[in-house]
Amino acid sequence: MSYLAPSKRLSSQTRLSLRSIGAQKVLSDVFAQTAADAAAVGFVLAHLPREAGTVLWAQDRLSAKEAGQPYMPGIGPTQPVMRVAVSRPSDVLVAMEDALRCQSVSAVIGEIWGDPPTLDFTATKRLALRAEANGVPCWLIRRAAHPNLSAARNRWRIASLPSAAHPHDAQSPGDSRWQVELFRSRAAQPGIWAVRYDRATGRLDFSAAPVDGAVETRDGADRRRATR
Amino acid sequence: MEQTGAAPPDDLPAAMVAEGQHGPVIHDTNRAARLAGVQRGARVTDMKALLPDLRVEYADIVGDRHAMEQLMFWVRRWCPWSVQDGPDGLVLDTTGSDHLWGGEVAMLADMEAAFSGLGLTAQIALAPTWGAAWALARYGTVRSICPEGEIAQKLSPLPAEALRLNNGTVTLLRRLGLKTIGALADVPRLSLTRRFVKAKLNENPVIRLDQAMGRTAEPVSSPDAAPSFRAHARLPEPIMDPTPFMPDLCRELCDQMEAQGYGCRRLLLTVYHTDGDTHRIDVAMSVHSRDPDHLLYLFRDKLDAINPGYGFDLITLDAGQTEQMQVVQAHLEGRADETVDLSRLIDRLTARFGVRSVSKPALRESHVPERAQNWVAALHGAGDTTEAVAAERPIRLLSHPEEVRVLYAVPKGPPVQFIWRRQTHKVTRYAGPERIAPEWWHDMPGTRLRDYFKVEDHAGRRFWLYRQGLHGDGRGGDPRWFVHGMFA
Numbered sequence: 135m136s137y138l139a140p141s142k143r144l145s146s147q148t149r150l151s152l153r154s155i156g157a158q159k160v161l162s163d164v165f166a167q168t169a170a171d172a173a174a175v176g177f178v179l180a181h182l183p184r185e186a187g188t189v190l191w192a193q194d195r196l197s198a199k200e201a202g203q204p205y206m207p208g209i210g211p212t213q214p215v216m217r218v219a220v221s222r223p224s225d226v227l228v229a230m231e232d233a234l235r236c237q238s239v240s241a242v243i244g245e246i247w248g249d250p251p252t253l254d255f256t257a258t259k260r261l262a263l264r265a266e267a268n269g270v271p272c273w274l275i276r277r278a279a280h281p282n283l284s285a286a287r288n289r290w291r292i293a294s295l296p297s298a299a300h301p302h303d304a305q306s307p308g309d310s311r312w313q314v315e316l317f318r319s320r321a322a323q324p325g326i327w328a329v330r331y332d333r334a335t336g337r338l339d340f341s342a343a344p345v346d347g348a349v350e351t352r353d354g355a356d357r358r359r360a361t362r
Numbered sequence: 363m364e365q366t367g368a369a370p371p372d373d374l375p376a377a378m379v380a381e382g383q384h385g386p387v388i389h390d391t392n393r394a395a396r397l398a399g400v401q402r403g404a405r406v407t408d409m410k411a412l413l414p415d416l417r418v419e420y421a422d423i424v425g426d427r428h429a430m431e432q433l434m435f436w437v438r439r440w441c442p443w444s445v446q447d448g449p450d451g452l453v454l455d456t457t458g459s460d461h462l463w464g465g466e467v468a469m470l471a472d473m474e475a476a477f478s479g480l481g482l483t484a485q486i487a488l489a490p491t492w493g494a495a496w497a498l499a500r501y502g503t504v505r506s507i508c509p510e511g512e513i514a515q516k517l518s519p520l521p522a523e524a525l526r527l528n529n530g531t532v533t534l535l536r537r538l539g540l541k542t543i544g545a546l547a548d549v550p551r552l553s554l555t556r557r558f559v560k561a562k563l564n565e566n567p568v569i570r571l572d573q574a575m576g577r578t579a580e581p582v583s584s585p586d587a588a589p590s591f592r593a594h595a596r597l598p599e600p601i602m603d604p605t606p607f608m609p610d611l612c613r614e615l616c617d618q619m620e621a622q623g624y625g626c627r628r629l630l631l632t633v634y635h636t637d638g639d640t641h642r643i644d645v646a647m648s649v650h651s652r653d654p655d656h657l658l659y660l661f662r663d664k665l666d667a668i669n670p671g672y673g674f675d676l677i678t679l680d681a682g683q684t685e686q687m688q689v690v691q692a693h694l695e696g697r698a699d700e701t702v703d704l705s706r707l708i709d710r711l712t713a714r715f716g717v718r719s720v721s722k723p724a725l726r727e728s729h730v731p732e733r734a735q736n737w738v739a740a741l742h743g744a745g746d747t748t749e750a751v752a753a754e755r756p757i758r759l760l761s762h763p764e765e766v767r768v769l770y771a772v773p774k775g776p777p778v779q780f781i782w783r784r785q786t787h788k789v790t791r792y793a794g795p796e797r798i799a800p801e802w803w804h805d806m807p808g809t810r811l812r813d814y815f816k817v818e819d820h821a822g823r824r825f826w827l828y829r830q831g832l833h834g835d836g837r838g839g840d841p842r843w844f845v846h847g848m849f850a
Contacts, residue, residue, distance in 0.1 A: 172824070209757050
């Protein structure tokens, strides 16, 4: 039984809380369900380490054009950000790799649009190894993309959910809520959660996802293929 | 005008202007304009009324200052000490160097010829003191020479302005009836001292008179020229690729800089082709550096851009923007300094992707969202940060707001539905409006106000929409709607 070994390893580590999965200093993929949705960015920002250091934020041209640029008055003055705006996805990878080598960078965020051929398994493997060697969390936000083969340690899929009730005004949107799917991870069991983000405290509350029955229809073999 | 090669002939009136408090003012004029009555410091509109065909162009004040600085080093051909004196003057200490030029008269003639060779008019005077030379150059005769012991006699007919006093003091002296330096020198010293006892240097005729007469020393403290660093490789045979020579060149340049305690912020690599063509590659750094490995890294991938042609036989590497640099140990354990580390990352990324690609946010106090943040090149230092606006702002902002088609229930209310990028979004909840008025000191007249709404659509996506203008505000037709940002 070849699949027993990994499942054993998984079961021993499922105690890792979901927050600590996000706080791991590894390469993580984040797929935005819809391109112009800032939920994925919000999810990444909520996981940035609260320590001194610059966040390097690399964007390719299409990401910046279609999904906008980071806006610091909204993000808040928590961390200094350095932005690298380049046209090609391969340049984003180069900038990320360069930044991962640097000691004073506290996190690296890259945004790549679509499925460029340069973003293959080798490229992600390089990023993953470098991130782990240097102990810097690295997030790759991908839009209009397919979850192809990747060496990312955690792979997430994020979509927006209707926000929580506003405490003072029933008419207006309250705290952000996202549907978060961890569909591949080395350290935890994959799953789907509804996450509520408390912007004031920077806290993420994970809860069970609303049941929609789509997951149950798949059989075990199908799920194993999806998690690979 | 001279730099663009379009200097007008001397007989046509022309003036350089600078931005004054109430519109442009005359910065400087040529001879024809001066004779026609155009004064420095006057407003351009007044002078245009006086002289309708006055040609006017903006002055490059910073460029002038740099040119003056270079000129200060250039005049050291006549003497070892020189210093800038105000925006338009140079002082040379020619003590003991005149005999090399065949005497004082010959030296002044040589200076004037050399300056006119540069296309500059120079008013030159020679005197034993700085103050006397200043006065004679500006108010004396052409190429006047003042021998030792004749200062008082030479200066006495000159007006009181020649003492380097400010306008207020000159006016005061004129009201007192002291119009020339001679008249001032004749006043008993005690009463003058008593009158100007607390005056500053440029308001104090007593000190200025003493300086001009040589009773108070005023030495020339001559600044040293920044050393220039250059490494070069002369090749016996033309080669096609400079890469193998780069490590040695970088190391040689860094050794030179280290020996004198300097670091550079720019590097200029020049390759000289055998057919006389040259190719330059310029890289910049965010902080001073003299680390050969780092400098070498900045040229990575840039050398491929050189078209070898028939090959090249000389490679030079020049250091620019050099500055004294001290080695500081930041941590006792000898850990790498983090700011140095970050600045190297900035250098590497900038060398690769260009100055504009690597940027840091600079927050400004503005309610207009696109003005509240702009991106400044990381190479030129961090942007200034101010306190953010208290209202909630999106985490993503579109570079250009995108127009949407909306359906609304009431004209001043939020949209019920909007179509953006060919997708229909049904608005379920909204917050707002937050009204942001145009900034009249920046915007064109007629700019419409914006009402911002944070809306959430049926799928839970949160957008920042705004309506530009109001119905019937008299600034165009129906208001238009735009998507400007996205909330988390």
